[in-house]
Amino acid sequence: MPVRIPGSYFARNLVQGKSLLFQLVKRDIQQRYVGSAAGWVWSIIHPLVLWASYVFVFQILNKTTVDKDGLTDNFPLNLFVGMLPWLLFSETVLRSASSVVEHANLITKTMFPSEILPVSIFLSSLTSNVVVTALAIVVAGVYQGHVNPALGLLLVYMPILGLFGVGLGWMAAALQVYLRDTAQVATVAFTFWFWITPILVPPGRFLGWKRYVLLWNPMSYVVQAYRVMLLGTGMPPLVDLAAAAGFAVAMFVLGGLFFRQMKKGFADVL
Numbered sequence: 001m002p003v004r005i006p007g008s009y010f011a012r013n014l015v016q017g018k019s020l021l022f023q024l025v026k027r028d029i030q031q032r033y034v035g036s037a038a039g040w041v042w043s044i045i046h047p048l049v050l051w052a053s054y055v056f057v058f059q060i061l062n063k064t065t066v067d068k069d070g071l072t073d074n075f076p077l078n079l080f081v082g083m084l085p086w087l088l089f090s091e092t093v094l095r096s097a098s099s100v101v102e103h104a105n106l107i108t109k110t111m112f113p114s115e116i117l118p119v120s121i122f123l124s125s126l127t128s129n130v131v132v133t134a135l136a137i138v139v140a141g142v143y144q145g146h147v148n149p150a151l152g153l154l155l156v157y158m159p160i161l162g163l164f165g166v167g168l169g170w171m172a173a174a175l176q177v178y179l180r181d182t183a184q185v186a187t188v189a190f191t192f193w194f195w196i197t198p199i200l201v202p203p204g205r206f207l208g209w210k211r212y213v214l215l216w217n218p219m220s221y222v223v224q225a226y227r228v229m230l231l232g233t234g235m236p237p238l239v240d241l242a243a244a245a246g247f248a249v250a251m252f253v254l255g256g257l258f259f260r261q262m263k264k265g266f267a268d269v270l
Contacts, residue, residue, distance in 0.1 A: 020113070024120035029127060043128030044135070047087055051080050058200060067204040071231040077143060081136055081230045082199040085157070085222045088129040089165045090190050092122045096169025097176050097183040104270040114266065115259055118169035122162050140230045150228070150235045157225055157244070164218060164248035167255030174262035177269050198223055218247035 029040070055076045058064040066078050096118035106112040133154070141147045176182040197219045198206070206214050214220040221244040225236035 021116055021120055021123070024116065025123045025127075028120060028124040032124075040128065044132055047083065047132055051076070051083060054079060054200060064200075067202040070202065070204075071227055072144065074143060077140060078227065078231070079200065081140065081227050082223045084129065084133050084136060085161055085226050086194065086197065086199055086219060087132070088122075088125055088158070089161050089219060089222075090194070091125045091129075092118065092162070092165035093169045093172055094183070094186055094190060095121045095125070096166070097172035097186050099169075100173045100177055100266065101180075101270070108267050108270050114173075114263060115170065115256070118166045118173055121169065122166050126158065126162070136230060144231060146233065148229055148231075148233055150232075151230070153225070153229055153236065153241075156241070157222055157229075160244050160248045161222060163252040164244075167248070167251035167253070170255035170259035174259045177262070177266055193217075193219070218244055218251075221247075 058079075059075045064075060066073055066075050070078060072078050099117040099121060100107065100114050103112070103114070103117060107114050137147070137151065172182055172186050195201070196213050197217055198214065203214060203220070203224065221240040225240060225244070228234065228236045
């Protein structure tokens with residue numbers, strides 16, 4: 001006789017999982033700015049100050065310009081739009097790296113689904129990133145004099161960033177349990193990764209063999225797509241979308257499998 005599992009079992013676990021995820025996201029947002037007078041406004045101030053410092057150094061001091069074949073001749077605007085996906089991606093991975101260790105008391109004493117931690121960090125980071133992205137859309141629309149109908153594709157690229165960031169975040173979080181230098185190594189690696197992504201340096205400057213740096217850098221596809229959507233009038237190339245999605249899905253699957261395997265020893269190490 002076949003064994004029947006009531007559908008209510010899956011429904012109940014799905015509801016509980018969503019509830020737990022919501023509580024983690026809510027708690028993360030509240031704790032990040034607890035006791036702060038400005039509160040969530042800091043999530044806007046931080047990227048704006050970082051952007052302003054880059055503009056001062058690279059445009060005002062070093063007279064850096066945008067390539068002539070770019071979507072805009074406005075360096076500050078081009079830089080601001082390029083930073084948007086990077087800020088979401090880097091924050092997701094770097095904060096995920098220490099997430100399991102920080103919740104060691106829950107993982108060792110309860111049946112806590114630790115794989116949900118990087119997901120909650122991505123969603124928490126997404127809330128502030130959406131605000132900054134909305135600001136960029138308004139500024140770009142006013143300056144450019146038009147709004148690209150392809151902006152709707154942000155609803156595709158943000159989940160792609162989520163898959164890629166969470167997958168890599170799972171790997172970093174699992175390694176941090178066993179190798180406590182992982183978070184520091186990730187910070188150093190992301191500093192280098194930032195400079196080989198066409199955010200400050202235009203893609204046209206990657207000549208010769210350096211073009212392969214862009215081809216094998218998943219974030220280069222996403223950064224360029226953001227610029228097309230916010231500053232251009234058409235759609236990002238479908239080939240680039242497929243490449244970004246391929247990298248993201250592969251990292252999500254590999255990260256999930258890696259985390260699942262390493263998770264078996266969390267309780268003993270933590």
